Amino acid sequence: MFYLCTTNFCSKSVQNQNIYILAIESSCDDTSAAVLCNDEVLSNIVATQKIHEEYGGVIPELASRAHQQHIVPVVHQALAKANIDKKQLSAIAFTRGPGLLGSLLVGTSFAKSLSLGLGIPLIEVNHMEAHILSHYIREKGIKRPEFPFLAMTISGGHTQIVLVRDYFHMEVLGQTLDDAVGEAFDKSAKLLGLTYPGGPLIDLYSKEGNPKAYPFPKPKVDGLNFSFSGLKTSILYFIKREAAKDPQFVQDNIKDICASIQYTITEILMDKLKKAVKQTGIKQIAIGGGVSANSGIRNALAMAEKELGWKTFIPRFEYCTDNAAMIGIVGYYKYLKGDFSDPSVTALARYQLGGNSRVRNIKKD
Numbered sequence: 001m002f003y004l005c006t007t008n009f010c011s012k013s014v015q016n017q018n019i020y021i022l023a024i025e026s027s028c029d030d031t032s033a034a035v036l037c038n039d040e041v042l043s044n045i046v047a048t049q050k051i052h053e054e055y056g057g058v059i060p061e062l063a064s065r066a067h068q069q070h071i072v073p074v075v076h077q078a079l080a081k082a083n084i085d086k087k088q089l090s091a092i093a094f095t096r097g098p099g100l101l102g103s104l105l106v107g108t109s110f111a112k113s114l115s116l117g118l119g120i121p122l123i124e125v126n127h128m129e130a131h132i133l134s135h136y137i138r139e140k141g142i143k144r145p146e147f148p149f150l151a152m153t154i155s156g157g158h159t160q161i162v163l164v165r166d167y168f169h170m171e172v173l174g175q176t177l178d179d180a181v182g183e184a185f186d187k188s189a190k191l192l193g194l195t196y197p198g199g200p201l202i203d204l205y206s207k208e209g210n211p212k213a214y215p216f217p218k219p220k221v222d223g224l225n226f227s228f229s230g231l232k233t234s235i236l237y238f239i240k241r242e243a244a245k246d247p248q249f250v251q252d253n254i255k256d257i258c259a260s261i262q263y264t265i266t267e268i269l270m271d272k273l274k275k276a277v278k279q280t281g282i283k284q285i286a287i288g289g290g291v292s293a294n295s296g297i298r299n300a301l302a303m304a305e306k307e308l309g310w311k312t313f314i315p316r317f318e319y320c321t322d323n324a325a326m327i328g329i330v331g332y333y334k335y336l337k338g339d340f341s342d343p344s345v346t347a348l349a350r351y352q353l354g355g356n357s358r359v360r361n362i363k364k365d
């Protein structure tokens, strides 16, 4: 387990009264707690579970147990870093879903108990909405997108393009039909014998490889949806075929193979984004999720800014990966609306963006 944190000072108050939100995130393999003063982050603690590395992927039962061990120290540390006593808190926000049920249950139960104990409101948060609204965490020198904008969330668990009309009016324009883009990176890396999570390693090797060395097919998927399972299969067959001719093939050509995989994934994402821009006429693009660290994707977005006049937004990496600060910013906006949850609320493993009345999904070709 390792801890990561930031500390800022709250400078803005709403109607002269500061709102302090304690936020909890436990949807997958990161236990995180944050304290926000209005829309500014006072602390954001993340305990990453290293135990999954040896298994090459997240093991749900182990994740749930690790959350149980981490949640109390992580919350304590978040309050201490923020220099906030729990009696000062205005509300508790927590991730209701989507995610691993056993993991979500730990955060949900903790948040419910604490809100009942302190007698303060409980605020459920959709994890996907939080990735999108992480762009609204107030930070010096960081510009926030203006509504409406397109959000693309790319991580080990998600791949979505969403039309964001305002804080709580979002339309899912497209999403993956099978693997998430981070899984595509990680599973490809596993086929190449790289350690988990392999996305950053593919990125690293790509820097010295030829992206056009091995052309991999791009999936043909209608509209703005994605599919990555075919890419994984074609990489598997490609490696088997080449390794049958030369057992050293992967070792000798790892940089070119990684660059070619990264190039193909980047093209798949950019093709869909271009389609979404054409369909909506919106050129503000906000990216989130762990995969947004990828240098190939970042370069492609920088090119699109220059050549296509897009305006792109990527939050600090700390707010791209799973973290409680993004849960807290949604909690803040929900607090302002008085949108609180009943104490009987339960965790939801499947919680589609649009799973509540104010957000809906639409399908477009």
Ligand code: KG4
Binding pocket: 028, 154, 155, 156, 157, 158, 181, 182, 183, 185, 186, 197, 198, 199, 200, 203, 289, 290, 291, 292, 293, 294, 295, 320, 321, 322
């Ligand atoms: O958002 P995140 O920390 O956790 C969730 O999956 O929700 O994202 C982790 C994913 C992993 O699949 C990891 O391989 C990928 O993000 N990732 C990257 C890079 N850094 C992290 N993929 C490609 N290139 C990177 N530089």
Ligand code: ZN
Binding pocket: 127, 131, 155, 157, 158, 289, 321, 322
């Ligand atoms: Zn996530």
